[in-house]
Amino acid sequence: MTAYTEKAQTWRRQFHRALVMVKKNARLYYLKPPVLIFGILFPVFFFLAFKIGRPVPPEDIVPGMVAMALWFTASAIGPLVTPWERQAKTYERLISTPVSLKAILAGDVISGLIFGACLSLIPIVLGLALTDAHVASVPLLAAGVLLGGLSFASMGILLAAPHASSPSNIMLLSNLVRLPLLFVSGIFVPISQIPAWARWAAWVSPLSYAGGVIRRGFGLRAYFPIWLSVLMLLVFTAGLIWAACRFHRRSRAKGL
Amino acid sequence: MPTVIEVHKLTRRFGELLAVDHAEFQVEQAEVFGFLGPNGAGKTTTIRMLTGVIDPTEGTASIQGHDIRTEPLLSRAHLGIVPEDANVYLDLSVWRNTMLMAELHGVPRRQRIRDAERLLDLVGLAGRKQQKARTLSRGLRQRLMLCTALVTRPEVLFLDEPTTGLDVQSARLIRQTIRELNRGGLTVFLSTHNMDEAEGMCSRVAIINKGHIAAIDTPDRLRSAMRSSQYVEAGFAEPAPDAMDLEKLAGVSRAICERENVRLYTETPGQVAAEVVRFADTNRLQIVQLCTRKPSLEDVFLQFTASSKVEAEE
Numbered sequence: 001m002t003a004y005t006e007k008a009q010t011w012r013r014q015f016h017r018a019l020v021m022v023k024k025n026a027r028l029y030y031l032k033p034p035v036l037i038f039g040i041l042f043p044v045f046f047f048l049a050f051k052i053g054r055p056v057p058p059e060d061i062v063p064g065m066v067a068m069a070l071w072f073t074a075s076a077i078g079p080l081v082t083p084w085e086r087q088a089k090t091y092e093r094l095i096s097t098p099v100s101l102k103a104i105l106a107g108d109v110i111s112g113l114i115f116g117a118c119l120s121l122i123p124i125v126l127g128l129a130l131t132d133a134h135v136a137s138v139p140l141l142a143a144g145v146l147l148g149g150l151s152f153a154s155m156g157i158l159l160a161a162p163h164a165s166s167p168s169n170i171m172l173l174s175n176l177v178r179l180p181l182l183f184v185s186g187i188f189v190p191i192s193q194i195p196a197w198a199r200w201a202a203w204v205s206p207l208s209y210a211g212g213v214i215r216r217g218f219g220l221r222a223y224f225p226i227w228l229s230v231l232m233l234l235v236f237t238a239g240l241i242w243a244a245c246r247f248h249r250r251s252r253a254k255g256l
Numbered sequence: 257m258p259t260v261i262e263v264h265k266l267t268r269r270f271g272e273l274l275a276v277d278h279a280e281f282q283v284e285q286a287e288v289f290g291f292l293g294p295n296g297a298g299k300t301t302t303i304r305m306l307t308g309v310i311d312p313t314e315g316t317a318s319i320q321g322h323d324i325r326t327e328p329l330l331s332r333a334h335l336g337i338v339p340e341d342a343n344v345y346l347d348l349s350v351w352r353n354t355m356l357m358a359e360l361h362g363v364p365r366r367q368r369i370r371d372a373e374r375l376l377d378l379v380g381l382a383g384r385k386q387q388k389a390r391t392l393s394r395g396l397r398q399r400l401m402l403c404t405a406l407v408t409r410p411e412v413l414f415l416d417e418p419t420t421g422l423d424v425q426s427a428r429l430i431r432q433t434i435r436e437l438n439r440g441g442l443t444v445f446l447s448t449h450n451m452d453e454a455e456g457m458c459s460r461v462a463i464i465n466k467g468h469i470a471a472i473d474t475p476d477r478l479r480s481a482m483r484s485s486q487y488v489e490a491g492f493a494e495p496a497p498d499a500m501d502l503e504k505l506a507g508v509s510r511a512i513c514e515r516e517n518v519r520l521y522t523e524t525p526g527q528v529a530a531e532v533v534r535f536a537d538t539n540r541l542q543i544v545q546l547c548t549r550k551p552s553l554e555d556v557f558l559q560f561t562a563s564s565k566v567e568a569e570e
Contacts, residue, residue, distance in 0.1 A: 010329075013362060020359040028347055089343035096307040097360040098333040253311050 021107025062127030074116025078156025112153025141217025148210025290458030336410030395426030
């Protein structure tokens with residue numbers, strides 16, 4: 001067997017094991033209260049807080065709702081799974097199996113992506129059914145959801161890297177990052193209308209780019225050009241996964 | 257027999273604390289290797305390094321020829337682990353816990369279903385397949401751990417105090433299962449506090465103390481090596497004579513008297529037994545019981561770990 005085929009086989013095996021992790025995460029964590037609270041209730045309350053008493057056409061809110069739902073759901077899995085498993089000591093079992101750390105993290109990212117993509121279908125369907133919103137480009141909407149979900153889930157596994165005595169500490173940390181970014185990413189107010197300092201902050205938020213692609217999918221205008229948004233989402237995903245691998249490896253080396 | 261685990265200068269520091277200090281040992285195929293030591297001696301840290309949970313600070317080890325540092329996935333492919341605390345997934349059923357571990361080890365579908373059925377039956381969990389692990393008692397969870405470790409068909413099974421705190425039935429079942437599997441060629445690395453368990457199961461034992469490997473040998477040889485801890489035990493029909501008088505007998509290094517019984521430590525138990533008979537004749541004492549004894553594994557363990565206890569008390 002050549003070195004190339006051997007490597008390919010190892011990758012195939014590890015990918016398969018990442019999918020086993022996805023199955024495990026879906027069974028164990030999709031219905032955990034913190035995921036449901038931060039992933040579903042948060043976006044709903046934010047929507048109500050934004051909508052009530054404001055003369056914004058409902059169809060203009062739908063893309064923001066989709067992006068926000070995706071943001072909270074896709075990034076909710078990572079900060080829950082690893083700290084929870086560390087506390088229950090099941091994480092020790094995982095890392096003593098022939099599954100690489102990258103495969104474990106890939107499993108968490110895919111879990112977040114699937115969870116986010118599935119739940120963001122709810123505001124899409126409701127928006128299409130109850131408002132005048134319409135999908136102008138299915139590929140753009142799909143790209144926004146998939147690439148956005150991927151980068152948000154990658155951010156989730158990075159947030160899960162620090163060691164914490166309780167999973168709730170990591171959930172708090174993740175909200176410390178997610179909530180401020182929500183307000184500078186053009187979800188409630190278009191990026192062009194927010195203060196200059198916030199416009200600068202929008203550049204470092206993956207939500208700005210995902211939100212933009214989703215808006216284009218609904219036929220609305222976006223602050224960033226499509227090509228830049230897609231590129232930035234890919235860069236964010238790669239960068240966040242790279243950083244997550246590094247920090248998780250460091251935590252493991254310390255025996256945390 | 258080929259070497260299955262080879263440990264070379266394995267060291268782990270946690271900040272200033274030296275948890276394991278240049279440990280060196282080998283475990284051969286189909287051996288039950290006991291790993292004994294007091295709390296905090298470095299047993300679990302050694303197991304955690306060998307099973308890939310933490311990285312060594314220095315040194316290395318190999319499992320089935322695969323270096324734990326350079327080929328971690330291959331070395332872990334041969335392992336099964338039963339830790340002290342059964343860390344099963346509490347919200348998964350018994351069946352799903354077993355399947356998950358098999359799938360993570362890449363066990364083919366048909367084989368994992370067949371093996372899981374057989375193993376769950378073997379450990380008495382066949383009737384609880386659909387029950388969530390959360391509802392199982394500690395003993396049953398530990399049986400499930402054993403099952404999830406064995407369903408991967410490991411070549412080396414690491415057991416970290418597997419029977420601590422278990423009910424008699426569960427502990428016995430686990431020991432019995434391990435013995436049977438070992439007869440079939442499974443290599444077992446057993447960390448335990450239970451000296452009877454180590455004595456009854458292990459072909460060789462290592463005693464680790466403060467991170468150092470203090471001794472490695474068969475339980476028999478370790479006991480024999482401690483010649484000064486051999487003793488003669490005698491029981492009299494009347495209260496035992498004074499210890500000072502008994503210590504004057506040839507070959508006796510120390511005498512302990514308790515009601516009708518005496519224990520005489522010696523390097524020459526045969527000679528001392530004859531001396532005791534002579535002493536009883538002279539003093540018109542009636543001996544009701546007389547036997548020579550080698551030190552138990554517990555005596556050996558205490559001898560090698562005594563220094564740490566003294567320091568702890570100081």
